[in-house]
Amino acid sequence: MKHFYMLFLLILGFTTHGQSIIGQWETFDDETKEKKAVIEIYESNNLFFAKIVKSYVSEKNAVCETCNGTRKGKPIIGLIIIENLKKDGDEFNDGNIIDPENGKTYKCYLELMDHSKLKVRGYLGLSLFGRTQYWLRRE
Numbered sequence: 001m002k003h004f005y006m007l008f009l010l011i012l013g014f015t016t017h018g019q020s021i022i023g024q025w026e027t028f029d030d031e032t033k034e035k036k037a038v039i040e041i042y043e044s045n046n047l048f049f050a051k052i053v054k055s056y057v058s059e060k061n062a063v064c065e066t067c068n069g070t071r072k073g074k075p076i077i078g079l080i081i082i083e084n085l086k087k088d089g090d091e092f093n094d095g096n097i098i099d100p101e102n103g104k105t106y107k108c109y110l111e112l113m114d115h116s117k118l119k120v121r122g123y124l125g126l127s128l129f130g131r132t133q134y135w136l137r138r139e
Helices: 002-014
Strands: 023-028 035-044 047-055 080-088 091-099 104-114 117-123 130-137
Touching (some): 035 080
Antiparallel strands (some): 023 035, 035 047, 080 091
């Protein structure tokens, strides 16, 4: 039984190791569970970014009215919502995420739960005070 348990832990450890967060992910409304958007995560200069490539809730030509700075008035489609994440073991840390619904920017980290599920946590100050969403890989 002990060997079975160790084998199980070893297999579990390999399920996300080496897999990438790069690709397209579907997001869902926290309350209604309806599909909200398709987000594309990509890498540039060893940092990870994410942009909205499709919105299920915004009009085709919608812009981010609540955003600040250079994002204000920019189209929702193509809007970079995650910036400057660094890979740190199995997590991606030290980045920022913007909520286009209210224009607020939060610290964030991402963690690949398995090939098709990504944990996205946005927070202010300590990660203890924040909100977690789970995004599903778009196949």
